[in-house]
Amino acid sequence: MKILIAEDDPTSRRILEAVLTKWGYEVISVSNGKDAIDSLLVRDAPDLALLDWIMPDKDGTEVCRFVREEKTMTPPYIILLTGKGDKKDITKGLDFGADDYIVKPYDKDELLARINVGRRMIELQHALAEKEKFQGVIEMNGAICHELNQPLMVISGYSEMLQMDLSEDDPAQEMLKKMNDQVHRLGKIISQGKYR
Incomplete structure (x- = not known):
């Protein structure tokens, strides 16, 4: 130090x-x-x-x-x-x-003791500063996850609307179902990252 x-x-x-x-x-x-x-x-x-x-x-x-x-x-x-x-x-x-x-x-012993008190206070300050930085990262992570979820909801909504407009035997039904499954999968991954 x-x-x-x-x-x-x-x-x-x-x-x-x-x-x-x-x-x-x-x-x-x-x-x-x-x-x-x-x-x-x-x-x-x-x-x-x-x-x-x-x-x-x-x-x-x-x-x-x-x-x-x-x-x-x-x-x-x-x-x-x-x-x-x-x-x-x-x-x-x-x-x-x-x-x-x-x-x-x-007295040298008193000086050393008071410096040791100062060192402990400094260590606590650094630990608190690190905790605050980590908290900021967590909050930013939550905001990013929220922003990513918004376009996924739009994609999911439109794909479901398209599926309703198509007949059951339309070949596009399978593609839309796969796309919607992947959107939901991505949504789960984002949700898991949000709460870590």
Whole structure:
């Protein structure tokens, strides 16, 4: 899993990079809020972000707000990692769209535990997104089956009307019966596909 680190202090950034890499994460690092936003809005963006609050260009809360305004199926899990530990700051950070908040200096075990919570939330988001895609396919399948049934009903109706107009010994009766049988067979196949 990819994790974005947005931290303007180079020493703090390198320590986080080393810790996260040791834990097996793919790390992308930036030093300002603008680059953090750019990194989170690309295709195949990191699923989790550790943002410092105070950064150049845009601060961590501005990054949170901007990313949350971009409605996506699987938004990143954002943890603010900052020295601002006042309860009002924590509330403000969460209100701006952070999912979690860790006060510096942080404990590595707590950081790992909170990242694990984020990973579980991300896995649930991805599972839900897949389920919604699958539901869309099922609904589209139903609509296609309905559209295919309409012309089959017309063909069946006209062939039955033609059969009624023909005498019993007319050679076309057998052809129309075969055609109608095949139309009904196709209708059953479509119905079975509709409910799978």
